[in-house]
Amino acid sequence: MTETLDPAALRQWWPKPSMPRPIVIFGAGSIVGDAHLPAYRKAGFPVAGIYDPDHAKASQLAESWGIHAYRTEDEALAVKDAIFDLATPPSAHAAILGRLPVGSAALIQKPMGSDLAAATEILEICRARKLKAAVNFQLRFAPMMLALKDAIARGYLGEVVDFDAWLALATPWGLWPFLKGLPRIEIAMHSIHYLDLVRGLLGNPQGVHAKTIGYPNHDVAQTRTAAILDYGDRVRCALSVNHDHDFGRKFQACEFRISGTAGAAYVKLGVNLDYPHGEPDELWIRPAGGDDWVEVPLQGAWFPDAFLNRMANLQRFATGEDEELIGSVEDAWQTMALVEAAYQSSAAPATAIAALPGQ
Incomplete structure (x- = not known):
């Protein structure tokens, strides 16, 4: 119990x-x-x-x-x-x-x-x-993520069967001039954190389906990614990442939703919103047997406490x-292998959609 x-x-x-x-x-x-x-x-x-x-x-x-x-x-x-x-x-x-x-x-x-x-x-x-x-x-060491992993280990979520990452924000890429001209940006420099975190929670996936692209208004190689990590027929894991949602704070987001067979968790990664100033991180848990969401009082933030x-x-x-x-480095190499697979997936031809009969 x-x-x-x-x-x-x-x-x-x-x-x-x-x-x-x-x-x-x-x-x-x-x-x-x-x-x-x-x-x-x-x-x-x-x-x-x-x-x-x-x-x-x-x-x-x-x-x-x-x-x-x-x-x-x-x-x-x-x-x-x-x-x-x-x-x-x-x-x-x-x-x-x-x-x-x-x-x-x-x-x-x-x-x-x-x-x-x-x-x-x-x-x-x-x-x-x-x-x-x-x-x-x-990111694995951020206070909110240590607390999340502890909550999972204690059984508050049951078996984790769903992981959603949703980012719609405006990232100031100009803060990192060394990125200019690099062929790989978004997954290799940003979403790699989320891929590594998912591996830490769920282990290595069987494969990945991904598409990462740029944006017409600037020359950063990629700033938008959609990815599905294949964990078979029991776990769904998806990432939707858009660093070009630069239309004011109102509908921006940087959050994870983790669902289990008995409970769920919600995480807000505040530092990415108005980076590097950021907003407070948040962790909410709807525990097994509970009837409402409970906010976890966080004692620190991703930046700088995870470091x-x-x-x-x-x-x-x-x-x-x-x-x-x-x-x-032995474990991190596995994250790099996942990143490599995501880029290979993005570069591969998509499955063509069949035309309607008679067209």
Whole structure:
């Protein structure tokens, strides 16, 4: 029999490491100032310093946070017992990983390379150098998602049989200039979070049907995606993603609906609405045996708290406090394989519709 739902009792935080190691950050892009550094300061994790080939950029960010800016990559790599945080574009990952000290711990910014071939190269580098490496698919670690997974584990939804992701919003792609000219954008850089989350909840699908396209008013490669993940005849999983719904806030949305055989959950991902300022996240549960929806009082948000929880798991795994590294490069490669399959599906010819007889 399912216990009575106590929303405040659902897990929202990852245990912190007892002896956190110093963090060395590679890259000084906007995500570092918006999420990485706020998360690490909130958690009390020590940041040894930051390196970027653009030293002036790194120095400006470092000064605003009271940390050190390394002048050379060698100086950054020399920090003893460091956790290396690669907040770098996918094309830069392999070269940096290939220089990390053997056996060190690393967090790799998603995606795990530009495509599956690059992800495979990264996986092989991490294996060869015995790196304790994870990919920063941090949505799994957002307080709302930790609480959702806990609720599912406690039986509040019964067996999960339906997952809907619906996004209709306006994303400011200009915040990430390195995306310009890249052939793969929407699934590889955004919906990859949702595909990874679904894998974390439902496991690997049997296949995927997808179509991802651009928008006439700008030159970003893709900004709209429709996808169905094939979990056989028992589970339906669909994603509808439109980053070009730029007609005011009134009917915009960024939400998941997760239905089970006995209950359901609703999640609002607030950060994507008016990014990067965002709105509060929300998690509602209609538990098994309940007669109404219950709001879970969230103690944090996707940004920056998921980054805090993500780093906590890596830190604890590096020191032996956690037995499992969630989102390891081995697991993340499976997410990259799903992304690759989605792009292959999108490029494949669609099944033609038969004409009416006589036409």
